[in-house]
Amino acid sequence: MNIRVVIVEDEPLAQEILEEYLVEIPGLQLVGKFYNGYDGLKGIQELAPDLLLLDINLPKISGFELLELLDAPPQVIFVTAYDTYAVKAFEVHALDYLLKPFTKERLKTAVEKARERIALKDMQNLERVTQDVQIDSEPLERVVVKTGAKIDLIPVGDIHYLRAEDDYVGIHTAKGRFLKLKPMKYFEVKLDASIFCRVHRSFMVNLSQVIRIEPYEKERYRLILRSGIEVPVSKSGRLRLKNALG
Incomplete structure (x- = not known):
């Protein structure tokens, strides 16, 4: 089964590294890449990917805010330079959270976890994780x-x-x-x-x-x-x- 992937990442170099690593993982099809939350939201709604590689600190709207606005969110691998967003919540719910810089092997492991979730169609998992992280993160501004x-x-x-x-x-x-x-x-x-x-x-x-x-x-x-x-x-x-x- 080919997994359709979208990247939402505001750093061009980080996008290039992700794309380079993804090419070497079988069964993935990169269908879109975006530099900010607004464009990412629109792209995800139009492309309906199976898997989203998502930064958290994005221009315009954050990664968490983007997820809140999706009616049918895909599986998500968070990719970020910060370790302050309740990493354990993601691990407990078997989604993944990659801290930059990460290796190709680390991304491959995360993709395999997501592949299993996609096969099981376990979409409720994402809802629980985003709720947990929102409660644990900083007060709303x-x-x-x-x-x-x-x-x-x-x-x-x-x-x-x-x-x-x-x-x-x-x-x-x-x-x-x-x-x-x-x-x-x-x-x-x-x-x-x-x-x-x-x-x-x-x-x-x-x-x-x-x-x-x-x-x-x-x-x-x-x-x-x-x-x-x-x-x-x-x-x-x-x-x-x-x-x-x-």
Whole structure:
């Protein structure tokens, strides 16, 4: 079986080395190579490769952000110069993570692991790994959202509040509402707790947007945001809010 491969790597020399090594591994077909996350995303969607060789620190959008935007991600071998992205999480889930510089033999070993996964069609593995790494990596500075063919990069400081909507979270900003396929718990863990507070099972707010807290039913409260939006506060949310505001 021929494995269709795409490379997304911003360093020309690293791309050349990868291509040189791949030529010597039987059963691989390099169908595309890209230098940034935007072009890589578009190329992967058009070419539908079986295997992706992916750098993490890319121009425009990162390797992790690129994976979040793919509806049907291929198997992935991460290729990076940094060892700070939860390497053990990849190893536990039997995907691979190559630290530059690496040898041809090391890449071949990684490709053989991926070949086995492709044969087994074990695509759930990738989802578990990307989720683990996102939780373990640095706090969010921005959220990447795809709407049709459009990609929006939302700085977390622009978020007024978040609302759980079934399997999605609605991200509300001055520019409108954006949907992200993530659980609310993800944002609760990833957003700075000194700035964002989960005040209800379905709501998190940017504390800088709160102008007033007022009762509206017996022992129940709501927040009034600068935009005029009213956000309910649960009993446990009120305690978290109190602690956050000191």
